[in-house]
Amino acid sequence: MFSRVLKSTQLCYVFRSNFSTSSKVDVKVAVLGAAGGIGQPLSLLLKQSPLISHLALYDIAHTPGVAADLSHIETRPKVTGHLGSEQLAECVKGAALVLIPAGVPRKPGMTRDDLFNTNASIVANLIDACAKNCPKAMIGIITNPVNSTVPIAAEVLKKRGVFDEKRLFGVTTLDVVRSNTFIAEGKGLDVTKVNCPVIGGHSGITIVPVISQCTPAVSFPQEERIKLSVRIQNAGTEVVEAKAGAGSATLSMAYAANKFARDLLEAMNGTEGKVQCAFVRSDETEAKYFATPVLLGKNGVEKNLGIGHLLDYERNLVTAAMPELIANIKKGEEFVAKNFK
Ligand SMILES: NC(=O)C1=CN([C@@H]2O[C@H](COP(=O)(O)OP(=O)(O)OC[C@H]3O[C@@H](n4cnc5c(N)ncnc54)[C@H](O)[C@@H]3O)[C@@H](O)[C@H]2O)C=CC1
Ligand SMILES: O=C([O-])CC(=O)C(=O)O
Numbered sequence: 001m002f003s004r005v006l007k008s009t010q011l012c013y014v015f016r017s018n019f020s021t022s023s024k025v026d027v028k029v030a031v032l033g034a035a036g037g038i039g040q041p042l043s044l045l046l047k048q049s050p051l052i053s054h055l056a057l058y059d060i061a062h063t064p065g066v067a068a069d070l071s072h073i074e075t076r077p078k079v080t081g082h083l084g085s086e087q088l089a090e091c092v093k094g095a096a097l098v099l100i101p102a103g104v105p106r107k108p109g110m111t112r113d114d115l116f117n118t119n120a121s122i123v124a125n126l127i128d129a130c131a132k133n134c135p136k137a138m139i140g141i142i143t144n145p146v147n148s149t150v151p152i153a154a155e156v157l158k159k160r161g162v163f164d165e166k167r168l169f170g171v172t173t174l175d176v177v178r179s180n181t182f183i184a185e186g187k188g189l190d191v192t193k194v195n196c197p198v199i200g201g202h203s204g205i206t207i208v209p210v211i212s213q214c215t216p217a218v219s220f221p222q223e224e225r226i227k228l229s230v231r232i233q234n235a236g237t238e239v240v241e242a243k244a245g246a247g248s249a250t251l252s253m254a255y256a257a258n259k260f261a262r263d264l265l266e267a268m269n270g271t272e273g274k275v276q277c278a279f280v281r282s283d284e285t286e287a288k289y290f291a292t293p294v295l296l297g298k299n300g301v302e303k304n305l306g307i308g309h310l311l312d313y314e315r316n317l318v319t320a321a322m323p324e325l326i327a328n329i330k331k332g333e334e335f336v337a338k339n340f341k
Contacts, residue, residue, distance in 0.1 A: 024076075027265065028054040030095040030134075032088075032126050033102025034081075035062035037250035038142060038257065042101060043070055043079075045258035051265045052077040058091040059102070060084060088129045095134040097265065099171075099257060100126055101142040105248040106240045112145040112203040113328065119143050120152055120335045127153045128340075131160035138167045138264060138300055140278075142257055146170040146202040147325055150279055150289050151332035156340060166300035169264075170279025172202045172291045174249065174256035178235045179209045182228060187218050197277050198232065199292050199307055199318070201328065206321040207233045212311045225313065267296035275305065285318065287325045 029046060033039045034057035046055055047070050055070070055077040057063050067081025082091035092098055103119035106112065123143050130137055143149050150170040157163035175198035184191035195215050200208035209232045211218065211225060220228065231238075239249040260276050267274040274296040282290035284307050295303040310318065 024050070024053065025269070026053040027051055027097075027268075028056060028095045029077075029261070029265075030056040030058060030092045030098045030137075032058045032091070032098060032100045033143070035059035035066050036101060037105065037247050038101035038253045040066055041251055041254035042099065042257050044073075045254055046099075046261065047073050047077055047079065048075050049262065049265065050076050051262075051269060054078045054080065056080050056082060056091045056095065058082040058088055085125075088126070089133045092130050092137070093133045095130075095137045096268065097138045097140070097261060098130055098134065099140045099142065099261060101253070101257070102126060103143040105250075106144070106236075107245050107247075108241050110240075112236075113148070113331075115144050116148055116331065116335075119145070119149060120332070121339070123149045123152050124156050124336060124340055127156040128160065131157050131162050135160070135162035136164075136167070138169070138268070140169045140171045140257065140260060140264070142171045142253065144202070145328060146172065146279055147206060147289070147328035148332035148335070151329045152336055154281065154289075155333050155336035159336070159340060164300070165281035166302075168281065169260070169300075170202060170289070170291065171257050171260050172198065172207075172277055172279050173260040174253050175202065175207050175209070175232065175235075175291075176277050177252060177256045177259070179211070179214075179232050182231060182235075183211065183214060183218055186220075186224075186228065189216065189218075197293050197308075199277065199290065200321045201287075201289075201291065201325045202279060203324070203328070204233055205317070206325045206328070208314060208317045208321055209233075210308070210310065210314055212314060213308055222313070229313075229317065264296050264300075267302070268298055270298065272297075280304065285322065287322060288329055290325070 029052045063081035063083045067079045071079040103122045179196035180194040184194045197210045200206045263274040277293050279291040284290050293305040294301045
């Protein structure tokens with residue numbers, strides 16, 4: 001059934017599923033930037049989750065069409081489309097989880113930091129709406145540069161008095177997904193059984209694969225270990241170059257964000273033992289935010305599992321990452337201090 005709901009100045013497209021799932025808990029998930037290269041496939045994957053009762057899609061363009069399309073799929077979540085800033089509050093209101101892939105992607109020759117000028121204010125404004133309308137929501141930031149957009153989100157939440165460091169995540173799952181894939185390919189392993197943590201940040205040399213902590217244990221001659229680590233660090237650029245101006249990773253990112261969201265939603269639902277690497281508020285190093293494996297729970301980060309034991313080579317990668325990571329974090333914090341009331 002399709003109904004057009006008019007609320008004061010808002011025109012919101014609501015699609016209701018005919019499937020009754022009233023016995024399950026209501027869980028609303030919002031995707032901000034839902035009509036984009038990541039947003040659409042991510043929303044498709046989320047639409048398949050029995051843990052979600054309502055999937056709310058926000059963008060500045062095309063959400064009515066994306067929502068109409070997804071709403072015909074015979075799965076649990078009700079889908080609503082929200083278009084333009086007047087409909088943002090309604091999209092995020094009551095959300096348990098907000099995923100943010102809104103903003104511009106890289107073109108060949110750009111660094112993730114080159115996206116800062118456009119994406120910083122996009123993220124700040126979206127987070128402001130979350131602070132006002134779903135202050136308890138878990139928030140997963142996908143928008144680059146993640147090393148700066150996560151501190152931006154934290155500072156905006158602090159300004160609004162609702163920052164909870166356990167509920168804010170920079171989504172770095174794609175780095176782990178890539179590591180698992182490349183290691184499995186290199187060693188001829190079943191990729192579904194490979195898990196390699198990636199720590200640090202999410203740009204170039206701030207991405208630190210910890211191959212020595214991979215399960216199952218794998219060993220490489222030093223030269224191969226270096227080559228593999230550099231490939232993981234540059235994997236985003238590999239895709240940007242292959243797409244030749246048509247954007248960056250979208251499908252693999254949607255897969256990764258869905259993997260992260262699924263584990264977080266399961267943990268929020270009471271499943272124990274869910275661990276994902278994520279870029280979170282951290283005391284592990286001198287960088288205020290740092291990706292490590294974290295144990296997920298009902299309230300978000302249950303426990304930061306830390307860096308663990310590193311090889312000298314990996315320890316040197318962490319040391320090399322620090323100046324850029326700290327500068328990226330500071331840049332995000334200063335942006336909010338200067339530009340956000
Ligand atoms: N964390 C990670 O591992 C990864 C992050 N990314 C980042 O994700 C972001 C999105 O990438 P794509 O989906 O490929 O870009 P895209 O350009 O295909 O989609 C972005 C969407 O954001 C929307 N948008 C722009 N301003 C908005 C606003 N103020 N409010 C709501 N929506 C808005 C656009 O209308 C568009 O639909 C980029 O910053 C990219 O660098 C990409 C891949 C991996
Ligand atoms: O490389 C980019 O610009 C997009 C991204 O973060 C990734 O693919 O890891």
